Amino acid sequence: MEFLLEIMTEELPSAHVKGALAQLQEGFSKEIRASGIEVSSLKALGTCRRLVLTADLGAGQPDQEEIVTGPPRTAGLAADGSFTRAAQGFARSQGISVDNLQVVKTAKGEYLGFKRQKKGKSTTEILKEKLPAIISSLSFPKTMRWADKSFRFSRPVKSLLCLFNGEVVRVSLEGLEASDKTAGHFIHSPVVLTANSYQQYYQALKDNFVLVDPVERKRRIEGQFQEKLTGLKAQIYPDERLLERLLWNVECPLVIMGSFPDSYLSLPLEVLSTAMREGQQLFSVVKGKKQLPYFLGIADAPSDPKNYIVTGNERVLKARLEDARFFWENDLKVSLMERAKQLSGVVFQEKLGSYADKVARLQELVGYISERLDLRNLKKDLTEAARLSKSDLLTEMVREFPELQGKMGGIYAQRQGWPETVSRAIYEHYQPESWEDQVPDSVGGAILSLADKLDTLAGISGTGYTISGSSDPYGLRRSALGVSKIILDKKFHLSLRRLIDKSVSLLKKKLTLPEEQVKAACLGLLEGRLRFILEKKGYSYDLINAALAPGLDYLDYAEARIEALSSLKASKNFEQFIMMVKRVKNILKDSPKAKLDPARLTEKEEKELYSALKIIRKNAEGMMAKGDFAGAQKIIFRLQAPLNSFFDRVLVMAEDKRIRSNRLALLAQVQSLVDQLADYSQIVGSSENS
Amino acid sequence: MSMQSLFVGLSDFWAKQGCYLAPTYDLEVGAGTMTPDTFFRVLGRKPWRVAYVQPSRRPTDGRYGENPHRVQKHFQFQVIMKPSPLNIQRIYLDSLVSLGINLSEHDLRFDEDDWESPTIGSWGVGWQVMLDGLEITQFTYFQQAGGLELFPVSVEITYGLERLEMFLEQKDNIYNLKWSDDVTYHHLRFREEKEFSIYNFEQADTNMLRSSFAAAEKEAQRLISQQLLLPAYDYCLKCSHLFNLLDARKAISVTERVKMIGQIRTLVNQIARLYVDQEGEN
Numbered sequence: 025m026e027f028l029l030e031i032m033t034e035e036l037p038s039a040h041v042k043g044a045l046a047q048l049q050e051g052f053s054k055e056i057r058a059s060g061i062e063v064s065s066l067k068a069l070g071t072c073r074r075l076v077l078t079a080d081l082g083a084g085q086p087d088q089e090e091i092v093t094g095p096p097r098t099a100g101l102a103a104d105g106s107f108t109r110a111a112q113g114f115a116r117s118q119g120i121s122v123d124n125l126q127v128v129k130t131a132k133g134e135y136l137g138f139k140r141q142k143k144g145k146s147t148t149e150i151l152k153e154k155l156p157a158i159i160s161s162l163s164f165p166k167t168m169r170w171a172d173k174s175f176r177f178s179r180p181v182k183s184l185l186c187l188f189n190g191e192v193v194r195v196s197l198e199g200l201e202a203s204d205k206t207a208g209h210f211i212h213s214p215v216v217l218t219a220n221s222y223q224q225y226y227q228a229l230k231d232n233f234v235l236v237d238p239v240e241r242k243r244r245i246e247g248q249f250q251e252k253l254t255g256l257k258a259q260i261y262p263d264e265r266l267l268e269r270l271l272w273n274v275e276c277p278l279v280i281m282g283s284f285p286d287s288y289l290s291l292p293l294e295v296l297s298t299a300m301r302e303g304q305q306l307f308s309v310v311k312g313k314k315q316l317p318y319f320l321g322i323a324d325a326p327s328d329p330k331n332y333i334v335t336g337n338e339r340v341l342k343a344r345l346e347d348a349r350f351f352w353e354n355d356l357k358v359s360l361m362e363r364a365k366q367l368s369g370v371v372f373q374e375k376l377g378s379y380a381d382k383v384a385r386l387q388e389l390v391g392y393i394s395e396r397l398d399l400r401n402l403k404k405d406l407t408e409a410a411r412l413s414k415s416d417l418l419t420e421m422v423r424e425f426p427e428l429q430g431k432m433g434g435i436y437a438q439r440q441g442w443p444e445t446v447s448r449a450i451y452e453h454y455q456p457e458s459w460e461d462q463v464p465d466s467v468g469g470a471i472l473s474l475a476d477k478l479d480t481l482a483g484i485s486g487t488g489y490t491i492s493g494s495s496d497p498y499g500l501r502r503s504a505l506g507v508s509k510i511i512l513d514k515k516f517h518l519s520l521r522r523l524i525d526k527s528v529s530l531l532k533k534k535l536t537l538p539e540e541q542v543k544a545a546c547l548g549l550l551e552g553r554l555r556f557i558l559e560k561k562g563y564s565y566d567l568i569n570a571a572l573a574p575g576l577d578y579l580d581y582a583e584a585r586i587e588a589l590s591s592l593k594a595s596k597n598f599e600q601f602i603m604m605v606k607r608v609k610n611i612l613k614d615s616p617k618a619k620l621d622p623a624r625l626t627e628k629e630e631k632e633l634y635s636a637l638k639i640i641r642k643n644a645e646g647m648m649a650k651g652d653f654a655g656a657q658k659i660i661f662r663l664q665a666p667l668n669s670f671f672d673r674v675l676v677m678a679e680d681k682r683i684r685s686n687r688l689a690l691l692a693q694v695q696s697l698v699d700q701l702a703d704y705s706q707i708v709g710s711s712e713n714s
Numbered sequence: 715m716s717m718q719s720l721f722v723g724l725s726d727f728w729a730k731q732g733c734y735l736a737p738t739y740d741l742e743v744g745a746g747t748m749t750p751d752t753f754f755r756v757l758g759r760k761p762w763r764v765a766y767v768q769p770s771r772r773p774t775d776g777r778y779g780e781n782p783h784r785v786q787k788h789f790q791f792q793v794i795m796k797p798s799p800l801n802i803q804r805i806y807l808d809s810l811v812s813l814g815i816n817l818s819e820h821d822l823r824f825d826e827d828d829w830e831s832p833t834i835g836s837w838g839v840g841w842q843v844m845l846d847g848l849e850i851t852q853f854t855y856f857q858q859a860g861g862l863e864l865f866p867v868s869v870e871i872t873y874g875l876e877r878l879e880m881f882l883e884q885k886d887n888i889y890n891l892k893w894s895d896d897v898t899y900h901h902l903r904f905r906e907e908k909e910f911s912i913y914n915f916e917q918a919d920t921n922m923l924r925s926s927f928a929a930a931e932k933e934a935q936r937l938i939s940q941q942l943l944l945p946a947y948d949y950c951l952k953c954s955h956l957f958n959l960l961d962a963r964k965a966i967s968v969t970e971r972v973k974m975i976g977q978i979r980t981l982v983n984q985i986a987r988l989y990v991d992q993e994g995e996n
Contacts (some may be wrong), residue, residue, distance in 0.1 A: 034803055035841060121927075166828070168839040170855050171797040172866035182799070211807070212819050273823065292896035296889055304847060305825075321847065323821035333821045336846025343783040350781060369967045489797070 025147070025189040029077040030206055031159060032182040036064035036072045038272035040164050040178045045070060046712050048077055051158045059150045060085040069237050070081040071275045073210060078222045081188065085144030092118060094138035097127050099439050100136035111136050132469075148193050151186065155195045162351055173198060183207075190220050208232025209275055212326055233276040233326050245270075245322060248279035253309070258316055261297055270305060274324035280336040280361040283318050284357065288345040291352055298425045304342065347542050351420040359440055360433065370417060373498070375487045376534050379414045381478060385530045386410035389475035392526050396518055402445065406468050409449035412437055413472060416450075416691045456506050459560060463506075463513045470514045474523075477503040477510075481549065482527040484541040486535035491549075491618045504549040508557055511579045517651075520550060521577050551576050558583075563590060566708045573703030581651055586655040589702055597661050604667050605704040611676060620689035624682065629673045633666040634690060641697050648700060657701060663694060715882040716892040717789070717899065720813065720875055721767055724791045727812045728765035731805060736766035741948060742955040745770050746792030746872055748828050748834060750944060755794065756859050756868040757986055758993040759849075762796040767875070771955065773962035776911035782887040786910050787903075791873040798855060798869035806853065806871055809818060813882065829854045833954055833975050835861035838870065850878045860986020861870045861979070897902050914962040923963075927956040927974070934981045943985050943992075950985070953978050 029052075036044070036599040056063050057431040063708045070076040094100060094114035101109050107115075107122050120138060142642040145153075148543035164178040175181075175198040181380040186193040206225065208215050213232035218653060219225035226236060235241045245267070270277075288296065291316050300306040300319050309318040319341065322331050358429060369382035376382070390406040416433035431462045434451020438444075452469030453476055456463055464470045484498045488517035491500055524546050528539055537540055551572065558568050563586055571586035592598050625631050640659055647656040676691070677682045698704060724734055739749035746752065746768035755762040768790050776786030795902065799805060803824070811817060822829060823844045830837035840854035852872040856864050876899075879891050889900035930952040937946035958975050960966050 035824040035826070153744065166839065168855055168857055168867075170867050170869075171800060174865075182800075209804075211820075211822050214804075273825070278821075302848075306847075324823055325821045327819075330819050332819050333846045335884075336848055336881070339880075340847045342886070346782065347784065350777065371967065552858070 026187070026222055027077075027079045027081045027085060027147075027151070027189075028185070028187040028219065028225060029155070029202075030070075030185040030225075031075040032073060032184070032206065033075070033177070034073070034179040035180065035273075036075075036178050037271045037472075038072055038612075041070060041075070041272045044075055044164065044178070048075060048158070049163060052077055052079070055154045055158055056081065059154065060144065061147050061150055070242075071234065071238075072272050072274060074206075074234075074236065077365045081147050081323055082147040082629060083189075085150065085521065088142045089139055090142045091128055091137055091139055093128055093130065093135040094118075094125065095136055097134040097136060100125070101127075107136075128405070134626050148188050148191070151188060151193045152195050155186065155193075157194065157199045158694055159197055159654050169395050170628055185219060185225075186222070187219060191690075199624065203624060209324075209326075211235050211324075212276065235276060238271055241274070242359055243280060245277045248277075249320060252279055252281045252320060256309070256311070256316065256318070258309050259312045260320055261310050263301060264300055266305060267308065270322045274322060275322055276326055278325050278333075280321045280323050280328060280334050280337065281318060282321070282334045282340065282341070284341055284345060284459060286317050288349065289315060290318055291345065291348055294428055294431050294435065295348050295352065295425075296345070298428055299348050302425060304337070304344060306337065315518055328504050347424070348421070355421055355432075355436060356417040356439060360412040360415040360436055360442075363418045364411055364419055367414055370414075373484065373487070376483045376531070379417065381534075382483075383411055383414055385479050385527075386413060386472070386475050387459070388530055389479060389527060390471050393471045393475060393518070393523070396522075397471070397516060399471075399484070402471070405443055405445040405447060406471055408442065409437075409446045409453075409468060409472055410475065410579055412442070412446070413450050413453055413476070421490075423627055456509055457502065458556070459505060459509070463510045467514070470510050470516070474507060474510050477506045478523055478527045479531070481507065481546050482524060482542060485545040485549070486528065486531055486537055486692065488537050490545070500549055501553065504546075504553040505556070508552055508554045508579060512557065512583055515567065515580055517578060517580055519577050520547070520579060540705065554579065554582065558586060564676060564708075566706050567593070568703040569706040570704060573706060574700055578651075581653070584651055584653045585702055588657045589707070591654060592657055592661075593707075596663065601661055601664050602704050602707055604671075605666060605695075605698055607671070608667075608695050608698075609705050612692055612695060615688045615692075616685070617692065618685040618689040620693060621686055624686045625690070626683070629669045629672050629689060631664070633663075633670045633694075636663060636666040637694060637697070641693075644697065653701065660701060663698075667694065715814070715879065716894050717875060717879050718894050720879055720882070721791070723813050724809065724873065725765060725767075727809045728793050731763070731795070733765040733795070736764050738767055738769065741951050742771050743768065743951055744772060744954060744958060745831075747831065747836070747870065748789040748951060748954070749792075750947060752792065752794050752870065753859065753947065753986075754944075754989055756796060756856050756864055756870075757862060757990050759866065760993070761794075761866075762794060762868070765791070765793045768792050771958070773914035773958050774908075776907065776914050776962070777887070778911040779907040782889070785876070785888060785903070785907050786914060787906070789875040791875055793871040794868050795871075796868035797866035802869050802871075803853075806851070810845075813878075815882070816843075824853065827852070833957075833978050834859065834950075835979050835986070845881060848877055848881055848954065850874060850881060860989075861983035862986050862990060883946040914959060917962050918959050918961050920960060920965040923956050923960050923965075927953055927960070930956065931981070932978055938981065938984055938988070941988065941992075943989050946981070947985050950978055950981050953981075 049066060049068040053063055053066055057522050059655060064080045066079040068077050095110045100108055100111035111125055112122050115125055124138045124636045125136045126138065128135050167178060169176055172178040181200065184195060184197060184202035184271050185204060185206050186195045186201050187204060192204045193202060205220050206217050206219060208217060208229065209232055217227060217228045217230060217232060229236050253259065296315055297308040297325050297638045300308045306319040306321045309316045309320060321337055325333060328334060362445060364383065367383060368378045370379045372379045387407045387410040391403050394403040394406055413433060416436060418431060419432055421432050430453050431451055434447045437447035448466040449468035449472045452464035452466060453472040456465045464473050479498060480498065481503045484500055489498065528542055542632040557567055567586055567589050571582060571589055576582065622634060625634055639661055644656040644659045674686045678687065729735055734826065736751045743749055749768060751764050751766060769787055770790050773786050773788050775784045777784045795802065824841035827842040828839050836859040838854035838856040843851035843853055847885045849872060854870045856868045856870060858864060875889050875892065880888065883891060885891055891899040893899055893902050908973055912941050930949045934946045934949035937949065
């Protein structure tokens with residue numbers, strides 16, 4: 025039987041709507057099912073003004089047999105088997121004849137009692153009981169109170185509609201009682217509507233300018249985007265976040281298209297699209313990479329008969345662009361070099377000093393990285409780029425649109441005649457901002473970004489700041505992710521440990537924690553993000569554990585190790601090899617370290633193992649030094665045959681203590697070679713999978 | 715339509731909703747929220763309804779009279795209703811209709827925009843109201859003021875009068891707005907914008923501003939110790955405006971900014987606490 029719930033509210037932030045709908049669906053399903061009511065076809069939908077839930081529910085709880093117990097048998101039955109007064113009293117109080125009483129065995133002993141049918145509650149009763157708590161328990165990133173109510177919600181709740189099988193369920197919540205009434209579009213059809221089924225509710229809303237289903241709204245928006253753009257052969261500059269936000273913000277989507285004067289096209293593309301998106305929530309229209317003097321917007325209205333919506337948006341956008349031009353022209357009056365001098369007045373972080381201090385460190389660091397990468401020819405340009413990299417924080421454009429930091433610096437640098445390497449490096453040096461974001465295109469941008477992030481990582485960790493839960497105001501996770509992603513994507517062969525050493529040495533006096541602790545904290549953060557990246561790339565956790573066990577230093581090698589493991593995992597040898605390695609590890613677990621004396625190797629098999637080990641080690645280490653982990657891996661597999669014979673024929677735990685410890689020393693050498701590649705014991709074999 | 719008919723129209727509308735029409739407060743403030751008619755009255759339990767026009771000074775928004783939309787002083791129409799009526803959004807829409815706006819021809823949106831003013835230890839939850847893409851009103855349910863949790867909750871509606879008037883007159887330039895039938899915004903305000911922009915950005919004597927800030931801060935402290943809360947609050951408002959002027963002169967470093975805002979907030983929070991305590995005694 026059909027169930028329908030609508031919670032009408034004042035406009036919820038769009039980011040709150042989705043979360044609330046998911047919680048509502050989950051909470052409802054859990055609570056109602058737990059009450060013994062069947063739930064199917066459960067669906068949550070809505071807009072910023074209404075959270076809606078619909079489902080098919082059973083009629084009620086099934087009837088249940090229950091046992092009512094009275095006095096203990098000893099008190100209820102006399103010696104002659106007749107009922108005592110206590111038993112008679114109990115029967116009377118329950119409204120049954122005393123003859124219906126029987127002996128019931130319970131965990132606590134024997135009692136007199138009787139069975140009766142307990143009528144299950146109706147779904148309506150259950151809904152009335154459970155819904156208030158389900159609704160009250162919705163959690164939001166931020167809540168509020170209103171009027172003189174103590175209730176908290178994301179925004180004020182206006183009304184409730186609740187129907188089951190066509191009848192109103194009078195759920196009450198904080199002074200509101202549910203009815204069968206809802207309302208059309210707040211502006212365009214503010215009339216009261218009466219619902220008796222979901223279909224009719226949905227249709228009545230649609231007739232009154234509310235599309236309650238987000239899927240349908242999205243379809244309408246995309247269709248109208250197409251309509252507006254085909255004539256121009258243009259595209260919107262894709263912006264999924266904005267689209268998602270607007271999708272929940274409107275009940276009656278209407279795509280509008282407007283234009284702005286060509287003269288603003290002289291502003292950089294980045295400025296134009298940011299001015300449209302931020303505050304105005306408009307999409308910019310592009311043809312290829314060229315900005316056109318048009319925008320698309322999503323209004324919440326059935327139509328724009330007098331073109332007021334378009335012209336209104338045009339007027340406001342023009343004002344914003346006018347302001348952007350004011351910033352642009354003002355900013356160009358002062359060179360980035362001049363601004364760099366003023367950075368000593370801008371604090372980067374209280375204990376770490378100003379941005380001028382940071383810039384000085386970055387200049388050192390990009391020089392160091394360039395040398396390490398054998399890119400000495402870039403050193404001069406990148407030192408300049410580092411010097412100018414933070415100057416745009418003082419521009420009016422970045423003050424107005426903080427998300428343009430870096431980009432504006434790059435654009436201004438280009439206008440002020442700096443070489444391409446310099447301006448590109450500045451432009452790209454905040455990238456990547458997230459896992460999805462691209463790393464810098466240019467090597468210079470990558471190096472500057474790396475330096476900036478390392479400095480933040482080492483500096484902030486070094487002041488004793490740690491991340492707790494979702495709170496990460498300095499973006500340490502983002503910095504660590506950026507460092508790992510850049511090194512991997514750019515295939516930089518760099519020692520992470522030396523990078524951190526260098527970064528820490530530049531910060532030295534400012535750090536409040538001991539250097540070793542800072543380095544460990546940085547490595548910990550980097551390892552965490554590296555694991556995240558490798559997981560995103562599809563490697564399983566056991567391979568990641570195995571490949572990272574030899575320690576974190578050259579990230580390109582860490583990735584090569586895991587690639588090697590992954591490509592060989594399927595081979596038959598692999599599993600057997602792992603068993604073998606685990607066996608070696610087990611034997612060595614509690615053994616004291618000993619020195620191998622080759623002269624004391626007596627048995628044929630142990631001699632063979634030793635000579636095989638020597639050759640394999642030489643080859644494998646040579647390959648590893650060149651980063652060829654797949655090759656090294658294959659060679660090391662060749663240990664398997666001699667190891668097998670060794671275990672078959674040689675008793676490791678020999679009586680003679682000296683022979684025993686010599687054999688253990690031989691195995692220890694095997695293990696130390698293998699450990700350079702991976703900790704194989706971490707790998708879950710297919711036979712172990714359950 | 716003209717600026718003054720807008721004042722009159724909104725005053726008339728909100729007076730009918732039971733609001734007391736307060737005279738404009740006679741100190742420089744950054745927003746209508748900061749005047750005593752809002753700040754003190756949203757504290758405590760007593761109901762309150764007020765509406766008033768408040769000139770609001772934002773020195774950094776000066777554009778020498780050259781920008782068609784930004785000015786360093788603009789006019790707000792401020793409404794406070796405590797406790798917030800349950801149908802307040804509808805009342806607000808009616809106020810727009812009373813100005814002659816046919817809402818069905820437009821796109822009106824309540825767009826998430828929470829408000830906060832660290833200087834006066836206040837924050838609230840609400841929206842910016844967008845009319846065809848133009849922000850015409852800030853609509854806020856106050857949750858905290860002077861560092862104190864508020865109950866009952868007040869709703870604050872702040873109309874940006876120039877914005878609204880530009881919408882009504884369909885004008886692209888603020889200076890072309892009519893103040894009355896024969897006086898323009900340009901006539902009344904252009905010279906003021908130009909001279910104050912020069913003052914705010916170039917001429918304001920930062921040493922004088924700093925010492926004035928220090929003196930006003932000290933005076934506020936002294937008045938608090940004398941339990942003279944309204945005069946003490948006036949000196950906090952002076953501090954806030956002096957701070958804004960220093961900011962326009964780019965004379966404040968990031969750390970200094972945090973420190974100065976913190977100084978004002980500490981004073982304001984003390985005043986709020988004492989005020990609520992005193993109200994409790996009455």
